[in-house]
Amino acid sequence: MTSSEASRSSALLTGTGLRRERAVDDTLAPRRRTRRRIAPYVLLIPAVGILVIALGYPLIWQLITSMQKFGLAQQFGKPADFVWFANYIALATDPYMWTVIGRSLAFCFVAAGCTMVVGTLFGVLMSTVNRGVRIVLQISMLLVWAMPVVAAMTIWTWLFDWHRGMVNWLLTGMGLDFHDHSWLQNPISFFAVGALVVIWMSTPFVAFCVYAGLVQVPGEVLEAAEMDGAGARQRFWGIIVPMIRPILAIVLLLQVIWDLRVFTQIKLLQDAGSIASETNVLGTYIYQLGTGSSDFGTASAVSIFVLLLTIMLSAFYVRSLVREDDEP
Amino acid sequence: MNKKFVGLAALATASALVLAGCSGGTGTPNPTNSGDDGVDGAGKTITLWLAGGDTPDTLRDYLKTEFNKKTGATLKIEQQDWGDLVTKLTTALPDANNTPDVTEIGNTQSPTFTNVGAFLDISDMYQELGGSDLLQSFVDVGKVGDKLYTVPYYFGSRYVFYRKDIWQKAGITTVPTTLDEFNSDVATIAAKNPKISGFYLGGQDWRDGISWIFANGGEIAKVDSSGHWTATLDDPNTQKGLEQLQAIYKNASRAPNDAKDSNQYIYLNDSDTIAGTDGKADTKVTLSAATIMAPSWAHWSIGDLSEKDGKPVRTWNDDTFGVFALPGNDGKPAQVFAGGSNIGISATTKNPELAKELLKIIFSPEYQQMLGKNGLGPANTKYVSSLGDDEFAKALIASASNSKLTPAAPGWAAIEGANIMEEFFSKIAGSTDLMALAKEYNAKITPMLNQK
Numbered sequence: 208m209t210s211s212e213a214s215r216s217s218a219l220l221t222g223t224g225l226r227r228e229r230a231v232d233d234t235l236a237p238r239r240r241t242r243r244r245i246a247p248y249v250l251l252i253p254a255v256g257i258l259v260i261a262l263g264y265p266l267i268w269q270l271i272t273s274m275q276k277f278g279l280a281q282q283f284g285k286p287a288d289f290v291w292f293a294n295y296i297a298l299a300t301d302p303y304m305w306t307v308i309g310r311s312l313a314f315c316f317v318a319a320g321c322t323m324v325v326g327t328l329f330g331v332l333m334s335t336v337n338r339g340v341r342i343v344l345q346i347s348m349l350l351v352w353a354m355p356v357v358a359a360m361t362i363w364t365w366l367f368d369w370h371r372g373m374v375n376w377l378l379t380g381m382g383l384d385f386h387d388h389s390w391l392q393n394p395i396s397f398f399a400v401g402a403l404v405v406i407w408m409s410t411p412f413v414a415f416c417v418y419a420g421l422v423q424v425p426g427e428v429l430e431a432a433e434m435d436g437a438g439a440r441q442r443f444w445g446i447i448v449p450m451i452r453p454i455l456a457i458v459l460l461l462q463v464i465w466d467l468r469v470f471t472q473i474k475l476l477q478d479a480g481s482i483a484s485e486t487n488v489l490g491t492y493i494y495q496l497g498t499g500s501s502d503f504g505t506a507s508a509v510s511i512f513v514l515l516l517t518i519m520l521s522a523f524y525v526r527s528l529v530r531e532d533d534e535p
Numbered sequence: 536m537n538k539k540f541v542g543l544a545a546l547a548t549a550s551a552l553v554l555a556g557c558s559g560g561t562g563t564p565n566p567t568n569s570g571d572d573g574v575d576g577a578g579k580t581i582t583l584w585l586a587g588g589d590t591p592d593t594l595r596d597y598l599k600t601e602f603n604k605k606t607g608a609t610l611k612i613e614q615q616d617w618g619d620l621v622t623k624l625t626t627a628l629p630d631a632n633n634t635p636d637v638t639e640i641g642n643t644q645s646p647t648f649t650n651v652g653a654f655l656d657i658s659d660m661y662q663e664l665g666g667s668d669l670l671q672s673f674v675d676v677g678k679v680g681d682k683l684y685t686v687p688y689y690f691g692s693r694y695v696f697y698r699k700d701i702w703q704k705a706g707i708t709t710v711p712t713t714l715d716e717f718n719s720d721v722a723t724i725a726a727k728n729p730k731i732s733g734f735y736l737g738g739q740d741w742r743d744g745i746s747w748i749f750a751n752g753g754e755i756a757k758v759d760s761s762g763h764w765t766a767t768l769d770d771p772n773t774q775k776g777l778e779q780l781q782a783i784y785k786n787a788s789r790a791p792n793d794a795k796d797s798n799q800y801i802y803l804n805d806s807d808t809i810a811g812t813d814g815k816a817d818t819k820v821t822l823s824a825a826t827i828m829a830p831s832w833a834h835w836s837i838g839d840l841s842e843k844d845g846k847p848v849r850t851w852n853d854d855t856f857g858v859f860a861l862p863g864n865d866g867k868p869a870q871v872f873a874g875g876s877n878i879g880i881s882a883t884t885k886n887p888e889l890a891k892e893l894l895k896i897i898f899s900p901e902y903q904q905m906l907g908k909n910g911l912g913p914a915n916t917k918y919v920s921s922l923g924d925d926e927f928a929k930a931l932i933a934s935a936s937n938s939k940l941t942p943a944a945p946g947w948a949a950i951e952g953a954n955i956m957e958e959f960f961s962k963i964a965g966s967t968d969l970m971a972l973a974k975e976y977n978a979k980i981t982p983m984l985n986q987k
Contacts, residue, residue: 278986283629283651283882369791370802370823389791478618480793482739482961483954498622499952500983501647 266514273507282501294508303484304492304509311467311488314398318405318469319462323455325406326413331443333414334421348411356408360475363404367391369480391480398486404472409462416458420451460524464517470494489513578608581889584624584638586876587617589689589832591909594902601896608889617641621948628653631883636890638881643941645676645685645877647948654684655880655887657894661686664898665915670875673914676943677877685879687914688897689906691831692935693743693871694860696803701728701825710859714750714869717862718779721787724825733787735802735824736780737794738964739957742872743828747783748776749870749939750863755956756942756984764944764984768959768973777969784964789823792961799827800836803856804849828861830874831931832910858926860934873938875912946986955979 273294275287298304329348333341366373369389378385391397424447432442448455470490477483477491487495489509497506583598595612602610613635615623621644627633628648640648648654657664661683673687695717702708705724711717725733736744748755753773756766767773790802802823827833837856838849863869878897880890896902903913907921910928912935922928941947950956959976966972 279625279647280651282625283653285651387789387791389793392791392793480791482793482958484958495953498625500949501625501952502949502986 269507269510272503273511275504277502277504277507279501282503287504290504294504295512298505298508298512307487307489307492310398311490314402314469314488315463315466318402318409318466319459321402322406322409322413322462322466323459326410326458327417327455329410329414330417330421333418345415348414351407352411352415356471357475359408360404360472363400364475364479367400367479389480391476392482394481394485397476397481401469401473401476404476405466405469408472409465413458413462416454417451420454421447424450456524456527460521463520467517467520468513578606579886579889580609580611581636581884581886581893582611582613583893584620584635585612585614586620586639586641588614589691589876589911590639594905594909597902597905598893598896601902602893605896606889606892608886610893620644621647621952624648624653628881629883631885634881634883636881636884636886637878637893639688639876639878640685642673642676642687642873642875642877643951644948645879646679646943647945649677649679649684649879650945653882655882655884655890656682656684657686657880657891658683660891660894664894665917668915668917670912670914670916672873672938672940673875673877676940677879685877686894686898688876688878689914690873690875690912690935690938692860692874692912692931692938693746693828693830694858694930694934695826695828696800696833696837697826697857697859698803698822698824698855699857700855701731705825710857712862714747714779714862714864718783718787721783721826725787725789728825731822732789732802732824732826734783734826734828735790735799736783736788736828737790737796737799738784738792738961739794739954740790740796740799741956741960742796742874744780744960744963745956746828746861746869746871747779748773749872750861751776751779754942756944756980758942758944764942764946764981766977766980766984768977768980769970774969774973777963777973780960781963781966781969792964795957799824799829800833803827803837804840831912831927831934834858834927835910858930860930863937868933868937870937870939871934873935873940942984944984946983949986950980950983953983955983 272287274289274291275281276290276293277287281287329344333344336344365371367375367390369375369387369391372390374390375385375388378388390400428446429442432446437445468490469488473486473488474491474494477486483491483495493506493509493513496502496509585595599610599612602608620641624638624640624644627635628638658681664686670687670690673690674683677683677685677687701724702720705727707720707723711720721734723733725731745755751772753770753776754767755773756764758764768777803826805822834851836849838851839855841848841850860868861871878894880887880894884890898915900918903915903918904921906913907918908923910922910931912922912931913919919932922931955976959972962972963969
């Protein structure tokens with residue numbers, strides 16, 4: 208994200224761009240105003256249209272399937288029975304479903320929280336070091352971000368292999384007894400490894416966004432604060448954070464949503480070890496129900512539930528956006 | 536008023552963008568296009584899906600050339616991963632534009648698909664393909680009622696691989712002849728070698744562990760006359776097998792509790808030819824087991840390490856390694872889990888006649904004998920002798936003669952997909968009440984068996 212793009216997006220987020228447009232608008236003749244009002248909507252149509260078609264079709268299919276009894280036989284042509292909300296009721300009364308939800312929420316908050324902290328620290332680091340070091344940092348982060356997930360997971364599972372993994376070898380070499388230690392067997396240890404991998408993969412995005420935001424903060428304000436006697440910590444929490452708050456908010460939201468729906472990393476770790484039912488999160492549970500047991504009806508119901516959860520979480524953010532917009 | 540309207544429109548777009556941005560990567564899985572249907576003008580193309588790397592390249596080339604000679608059409612062979620096979624078949628088989636014309640399918644997965652009509656009825660070809668000479672237990676999982684949908688492709692079996700040097704050092708000079716002897720032998724070896732497993736049995740490795748249940752006369756599930764399946768893990772014979780398994784997990788195996796049935800052979804090998812097994816106590820080598828149980832084709836991956844054409848290759852060494860079929864307590868080999876695949880024609884194929892021609896080639900004497908020569912048990916038992924008479928062939932034929940399959944229930948693939956058996960086995964080692972554990976899993980398995 209270049210700084211000009213970042214400033215454009217932050218302008219959009221805070222609505223200042225729109226406000227400036229409207230101010231100019233009021234001085235023009237009424238006829239110009241009407242023509243101007245239609246143009247934005249016409250421009251929105253292609254984007255919204257593509258989204259509706261690309262997202263709408265699977266969404267409607269899932270909604271319909273979640274209200275049916277849809278198994279392998281239906282996949283091969285047998286008509287499906289409409290059972291309305293029976294799938295949802297069965298899920299709501301299944302204690303295992305609540306275990307999976309609890310596990311997913313806990314994992315998501317821990318991983319997203321840590322990612323934000325580590326990513327922000329890296330962003331701050333990138334804004335203070337000299338150019339050479341910064342470029343090295345940025346390139347290495349970019350490589351992490353660009354690496355295909357499955358390739359990365361193959362290496363991670365090798366690192367944590369119980370018998371020949373490098374992590375065990377290093378720790379045993381340092382004097383601690385980790386010989387033949389299985390990292391994936393215990394669910395807590397399993398999720399610790401999973402969180403490590405997810406944080407490693409997500410930090411570059413946060414770091415780049417925060418860095419872009421930090422570059423926006425006007426140097427004069429910080430200098431003035433320093434002259435007034437504000438310490439580094441006060442400058443950070445009192446000036447910098449409020450200024451990059453929109454970026455922090457949207458990045459946190461994205462992390463929470465992505466970590467709630469994590470699938471690939473957990474699934475590949477499950478294949479390498481662990482008892483599957485003790486380490487299922489929402490993503491892998493949907494996969495197990497759907498492609499594993501061919502119970503597409505229940506899998507769709509869980510998917511719709513995850514969608515509702517996601518909307519609830521983003522509703523907070525969208526509401527705060529509207530409130531900011533209404534502020535004078 | 537205007538302010539709010541434009542604001543709301545921007546809001547809607549922003550949230551749509553946010554939600555769209557969230558759908559990174561996950562979406563409805565699209566079935567991968569199985570065939571380009573690249574008609575090169577000189578005839579049609581049909582697609583054959585093979586699972587895993589079990590069918591060697593020489594056989595694949597033979598099929599392609601023979602098929603072209605006989606029909607003038609082209610045969611396209613695509614290899615699918617075992618792990619993805621069920622998913623891909625679920626999306627590809629019902630779709631006439633993307634379906635493979637002929638496909639291999641695991642023998643335990645076959646009942647699930649034949650019961651929903653995914654395959655073409657080939658009852659009329661039964662006699663022509665071999666009739667009663669075909670491996671009957673595999674034919675049974677390919678049938679629904681009286682109609683035949685899939686036929687056996689090849690069978691394998693599981694037998695025991697062991698390190699002769701470690702066994703001899705532990706004082707055991709003869710191969711065990713009964714299951715009880717085997718159980719005590721591996722416990723002795725584990726007691727004498729604290730760093731390795733006497734018998735490496737992964738906690739979730741039910742495909743090997745189930746031999747103890749079968750060998751004692753137990754069953755996973757039984758079917759009654761109305762076609763209803765019930766799980767029988769609490770059966771007294773099954774319980775006896777579970778007790779023996781618990782003893783093995785506690786006394787003979789040091790494998791992790793979550794290890795599954797995969798690549799056990801790496802634990803039998805040394806990581807290099809220099810480090811000996813009687814090395815110093817600190818030498819960390821890959822050797823981690825004195826005995827393993829694995830499918831017959833694992834013998835290609837066991838032996839001394841060397842390089843051929845730049846690639847690492849394992850050469851069997853008769854002084855260090857040996858094989859035997861797991862013995863039962865009644866003088867016959869123990870009943871082990873029969874590995875192998877079936878093969879069938881998709882119900883939505885656009886070229887049923889060409890597909891049938893391909894099946895005829897596969898069941899021709901030449902191809903059946905080629906399967907045997909490459910260590911894959913031919914579906915037609917008349918040609919079993921082509922497996923040869925080396926120690927691997929003898930072990931394979933012995934263990935396969937008494938092998939068993941998992942229940943041919945419509946819901947069995949769902950049970951495998953949900954890893955229920957893996958979970959059940961992982962709990963055996965630590966259980967204080969095997970009967971209660973068995974009843975708990977009976978309750979989980981029975982409804983899934985009958986689900987269609």
